[in-house]
Amino acid sequence: MPSSLISAMVVDDEPLAIEGLKLRLQKIPDIHVIGQAEDGDSAIALCQELQPDVLFIDLNLPGINGLEVVQSLQSDNMPLVVFVSAHSEYALDAFELSAIDYLLKPVNLGRLQQTMERIRERLTPLERDQEKFKLLQALGEVSGMDISELQDWLSSDKPLPNANQQELIIKNQDNEKVFVSVADIAWIDAAGDYMCIHTDAENYILRITMKKLISQLDERIFQRIHKSTMVNVNKIVSIQSLGNNESMLDMGEGVKLKVSRNYNAAIKTIIESRSA
Template sequence: MTEYSISAIIVDDEPLAIEGLKLRLQQIPEVKVIAEAEEGDTAIALCQELEPDVLFIDLQLPGINGLEVVQAIQADVMPLVVFVSAHSDYAVDAFELNAIDYILKPANLGRLQQTIERIKERLSPVDREEEKFKLMEALGKTSGLPISELEDWLATDAPLPTALNQELVIKNSDNQRVFVPMYEINWIDAAGDYMCVHTSSENYIVRITMKKLTSQLDERIFQRIHKSTVVNIHRIKGIERLRNNQSIVDLGDNVKLKVSRNYNSAIQNILDNRATL
């Protein structure tokens, strides 16, 4: 295992500038300079061959400039980019290319150490795993899929197994079609010949049967807990068991719904589903 964790290529048309930057980077233990270039075409070839973690590149180069070099490098071998320049004129253009930093010459050791800290944070496997988990968690909440299934999907080229913004299409009391995102629905209950669809911002009264309405719902997100009630399992804050073999689910905001005996097994389904997310 190498003692270096960050591989770098330096690109500058001035050999003395390359040497000065290299000497400073050598004082930072985590960094190893693996190649140097004095013009853009060579820099592109080196990046494609060596796939460095970071590219320190001057903006003013013979032939194609530093901005054009970054634009020309293929995305699958794209290193983090630090522009090093004697001028601040191109800073905006540089950051539009997602450069991680823009350093003015001459770069002192303290300034370079700040840059390396940014690079370490961006390259950290822990951070990447945390970001991946947050993404999976967000997708789970909106799609209704367990994280394990989303991770399997991520390893393939297949489309997301269920629509990320799946919608319930209903007609309201004015006979207008309304498109309600599934993940916004908190619970649904029956009121005579009508169904009431509850969201955090609005309630929709719809003339439809429970059977027809539930046929449109994703069973991984919605659980029937009573002959007249369906809940979004992601909205459940707690479950209280009652002595008469019934239960109460707490949706927060003073909303508590009764689970009938006939649907008592639904409680275990809810717990199982929540445990896999």
């Protein structure tokens, strides 16, 4: 069932026929008539303006007829079409225009309910696609991933992708590749084009610039505390305020790191948000 009201427009050259159909549609809770017209030209203009989900339209109209109205509306914003007529001989022509149904006058509520079931079936997948896109868009903003990558993930059984590195590949003293989990890193300091990666268990040297390494790490977790030092905020044990708008971080295991004044406010805000 669609999560919102289905918008509809009614077109008929007889005002009483319009009112009769509207009264029946009012008995169906998830549909709302947003417009009506009594001739073909007005129907085209109003349909383009309102862009209803469904168009209920009579075949016999002044000027251009119902079939011609629908032919002129063929576009990306084409509504679902239900033809309403006192004659059955045009049904084949109507379905060739991809009409969702063809109702004979006078339309009874039971038959109209059947039409509504078809309408719901056609609209629900579209709404689901739109909702899925909105969710992927929001997830992309949070994760930093492109929507195309998230769509590929959605159709697979892989874990949620992440734009940030989950592991760093570092060569040890024996020139062997070591995979270091980013979550295990406590702090990082720079020495030229080399980074010293400090974990609870061991320290590693990685040839990379600070700028490039920052681009690979989650900025919500790794924060600069100095122009040559950044820390994993989840590893901070405590913070002590110093003079001159500076602070000292306790990283545990006897490690204390000074926060320069340029980064002091940001680090304090992060720590306060963790304790809130």
